[in-house]
Structures are given as C-alpha cells and as structure tokens.
Amino acid sequence: MRSGFRSVHLGKWIAFTVLTCALTITSLPSQVKAFTARNLIYGSEGYDVNELQGRLHLLGYYWGKNDGIFGWKTYWAVRTFQYNFGLPVTGDVDMATKQALVKATPNWNYHMDSNGGTNSGSNAGGASGLSPATVVAGDGFSHGSAGLSASDLNLMAHVVYGEARGEPFEGQVAIAAVILNRLHDPKFPKTIPAIVYAPGAFDCVNDGQINLQPNAEARRAVADAVAGWDPTHGALFYFNPAKTNNAWMWARPEIMTIGHHIFTD
Amino acid sequence: MRRAIWWMTTALAVVAVGGSAYAWGRQQQLNGQAMATMVNAQFDGALHNALADMESLRGALASAMLVADPVSFDRHLSDVAKFAYAGENDLSRLPSNISADHNMNEFLHTVDSQVEHWMISNQNPGAASVQQALTSYYNRAGNVISGLERIVNAPRTTASFWTDGRQLAPAARDGLARLEQSLGTMVSDASIHSSATSGKSKVASPILVQSTDAVKRVEAAAGVDKTAEWKAQLHTTGENAPYYVVSGDTKRGSVRAEVSATTGKLISYHLTRPIGVAKYDFAQAATDAQAWLAHQGYHQVVRADAGNTDGIARFAYQPMISGLPVLDSSFNVVVALDNGQVIGFYEQGKLPPTSLPKVTKALSANALRAKLGPKFHMQSERKVIVENPNGNWVQAMAYEGVLGDEPYRVIIDLQTGHELRVDRLG
Known part of the structure; x- marks a missing residue:
C-alpha cells in the first residue's frame, strides 16, 4: 500500500518535471547563433560562412545561394557592408565586422535561411566546420580554378589516376603538368577534353582506365599542377620506356625521368 | 549398339559445343568489325570536316584580301577565326600519336591568334604586313x-582505312605524316609568326649558383x-634550366624543391607527408602563408585567390609593382590545415615587370566605364598590370562584377x- 503511494507520487513528480522542462524550452526566445572566433576570408567554408551569408542576405547585401562557401558574391557583399558601416573595406571578416553584423541583425536566426535547418549542429564552433560543399569536394572538385572549370579539373584527375597511380607524387603532378603544357601550346587543342580525348593521346583513354574513380592524391596532384608546379619543366610528351616502342617518341629530346615515365620536349 | 549411341552422343556434344563456340566467336568478330567500322567512320568524318573547314578558311582569307572596307574586313576576319577554330577541333578528333609535330594545329592556332589581334587593334586592311601575312x-x-584531299581520295579497299588492329593503318599514318612534314617549313617561317604564339626561349642561361647554395636556399x-x-x-634541359632539384628528408616528411642555378631563386618547393584532419584556421593559414612569402623575400604581394580541398589550403598571391597587382603572375603557397605548415610553393605565369609600365595618355574613368556592357553589374574597379596580346606588360582597369548570377572580371587597357x-571568376 505504501509502495503504491510512493509510485503515484514519483509518477507525479516526473510528470511535473517533464512539463516544466517542456514549458521552459518552448518559452525560450529563438536562439541567436553567433559567429565563432575564427576570421573569414575569400575561400573560407563552413557554418560560419552560412551565418555570414544569412546575415548579409537579411540586410540586403547578399543575393546568392546560402552555400557556406565564401566566394566572390560574399566577398563583394562584405565589402559593401564594411563600406556602409564605416569599417575598413578589406573583404575579410574580422571581429569588428562580425560584431557590426551581429549588431545590425539582432533578429537573425538560422531558420531564416533556406538551408539553415541543416546548420544547427555542434560543428558550428569547430575551426574547420566543413560545409556540405566541402563534402562534395571530397569526391571531386566542386569549383574551378585558374580559368579551368570543375569538370576540367576532375577530368585531369581521372587521367592522372589512370596514367600514374602508383607513381611518386611528383610523377602524378607531372602528368597533370603535361596536360596543362599542351593547353598552352599552339600545337595542341584549346580545351582540356579535346586534349585528353584526342585519339591516341593517352593510353588510359584507350584502355578505359580513365573511368576509374581518382583518389585524393590524384586530385592533389592536379591542384598542385594548376597552382604552377611543373616538375617536367615544359614537357609535352611522356612515355613508359618499358611499354613503348614508338620510334618518334624515343627520338624526342628527353627532359627528365620521374618514376617510370620519361618526359620529353 | 550402346557403343554407337555413345559415339553419336559424343559427336552431337562436340558439334553443339563447337557450334556454340563458333557462333560466339563469330558474334565477337562481327562486334569488333562493327566497332572498327564506327571508329573508321568517325575518323573519316573528322577528316572530311577538316577539309571542308579548311576550304571555308581559305575562302574567308581570300575575302579578307579582296576588300579594303574595315567593316567588311573585320567580318571576314571573324570568319577566318571561326573556321580556324573549327579546323582545330576537327584535327583534335584525328589520331594524334603519329607525330610530335602537330604543324597543322599550330598553323591554325597562329592564324586564329593573328586575326584576333588584328580585330582587337583595328588593323588597316591595306597594310603591307597584313596583306603579306594573309x-x-x-x-x-x-x-x-x-x-x-590526297588522304580523303586515297583508295579504300576495305572499311578499315584508319585502323590496323590496335595500330593506325600505314596508309593513314603516312598520309598524315606527309601532310605534317609539308607544313613544317611554314611553322619555322618567322615572318608570319604571331608574337602571341611565339615559341619558348631556348637560350641557355649560365650556371652561377653552387649546389651547396641551392641546398641552403631550400x-x-x-x-x-x-x-x-x-x-x-643539376638539370640543364627544359624550361627554367639550368636548375637544381634538391631533395632530402626532414622529421616531418621528404622535401623536393627546385632552385634556379642562375639566380638562386626558389622555383618550387614541396613537402611530402601524410595530411591529418583539418583543424587549423583557414584565415590564419592565409596570414601564415603571406608571412612565409615575406620570409622568402616576397614582401609586396596581395592575396588574389584562395581555396581548400581535401584538408589542404592553397593561396595565390600576386606581386605588387608600385601598388598595382600583376594579374598574370602569382606565387602559390600550399598550407596543410592539420597544423598550418607550409607544404608547397610554386611560381605561376610570367615573371612580373621590374617597374610600372608607362602610360602616355590614359582614357578617363568615364570613357573606360563606357566600354562595359549594360548588363554588367559592377562591384569593384581597380588598376592592375596585365599582359596584352603582344606579350607586353600594360596598365589596365579591372572591373569586377556580375552578369546575371555569375561573377566576371573585365580588363580594359588604360591607354x-x-x-x-x-x-x-570562381
């Protein structure tokens, strides 16, 4: 009898606690998410950039997608905001800019953005809180660089992986560099796909290995080649001496050997 | 009786298996033939298209020579550029592994670049140099x-003019090789060579730096x-030659770098090591990269681009000459975002000018802005230094903005x- 009374009492207490908690949570004002301590610059990615874009959009400065990538439109929006609010116009988001933004948008919350619902994770405080766009970049380039499109870069990564996986890293960069050297040479077609798919130009196209999924190392090799690393110093051709008996290829002036490939002028 | 049945059964089984094998083999052979026919048809199509475009190109060149009216001249030059580009595309679909020369492609590229230059510079149709080049x-x-035409009209006894197994057939290979050779002398003709497409300098530079100094530099x-x-x-062939390739191991990974044997400048630097989880601040990495550049002697630079892939940040810095950024020259610094260490450095583009290119009479700001289209929504404008089509450094205005939803930069010569x-952009 006594234990039954205790059970009823305990049940009431639990019900009261749950109800109180629920009321407390629902009566709280919508949480205003604040920036983390890190500065943001062109090229930054992550939830902080989502917040930056959301606040700038609320103020009417930003009209692009809220994608968490600090691109040109975000950069220009930041500059305009900085100019209008009397801040140094740098395009970089430092503490002063963040404070001014937060002050100017007290009612902002992440639910206001179309993709804000996905941003409420604990990653917000992390220095490297990566956006979904970066996850896409893990499988391939999501945006272009140095005048080349993302599909050009991805195609180059396929060639590098198909032709030189297992070679030392500079050997992989060298394959990408040869493609870029051809792009800048008047003897070759003017686009990356035309260079890659020119009949007989690359063995990996002939044997289908170009369709293999490139790994991160191949993508890194492409990125380094696009950034200017040319271990071949201007080579336009290369061949594997163990597999080639093409007379004119052997007759080309050799520049250097990297891994299993001889690179020629 | 039982023996006869056994033999009959065996014979039937052999016939059935053999017949099936034959049918399968025949099917494979037919598939292979169909594929070869398709490849041959594609090569033939590219060849015929190349011929048609070359004939159109020749017609457009003739038209350009026949008129003195600048408007008509420009229209014909536009046709020349169009057919030259189409011809390049046709050639890119023909087998390319017959020769390293690619003289046809170079010829078309030269024509395309030259007429584009004439159109930009409003070249006089009657100028002797123009008429000579045309x-x-x-x-x-x-x-x-x-x-x-010789290749197109070559007798085709079979469907396989182009391919011979996995190799290029001798008739096609020899025909293309002869054609490339016949154009060889044209490419070396300096009188019709566009400055924009001129070859790389091969003048050997002296070796002024010792290997020990190269190691110290790295x-x-x-x-x-x-x-x-x-x-x-020491390497003495290729661009930037002579240069040293310096390699060695550190506690953090292996280094491979290149140092000019003439100037002692660092050409490239790469540290190979495993890259951990990205946890370093991206903006801090940019600051570190610029500090690293300053440590290497590059103080006057401005950040022009930044990106982040697979836990590695890449920053491009443009050199500044008298406060103006040089757009066609950059220093790229690679930073690992696991600990912020610089793991790469590469120079890109041309060497920047040593002084500010002179402008004798610059157009007014309004006159320059009037060159922009009405749909271009400008966001920023700044003076820059760029390379013009003649390969010379000039001062220019860079207008950055959007067309619809896409960011663009328009560069206009200041003079x-x-x-x-x-x-x-982006």
Missing part, C-alpha cells in the same frame, strides 16, 4: 587542302638545418581602351 596563310591553307624555405644528407642534382580579356 597571302602566306592563303597559300598555306591551299597546301593543307591538297594534303587533306633549408631556409623548409626551416630546417640538418641537411648534410640532402642532394642537389587604348581595348578590352584585353574577360575572366569568369
């Missing part, structure tokens, strides 16, 4: 057409001092008002 192009186009870049085991190998190029 005549040369016209004659060369005629040679190409004759060569292509030591400073890597921030290490124990380099007794490091190697420096001539000519649009030098349009870059799509």
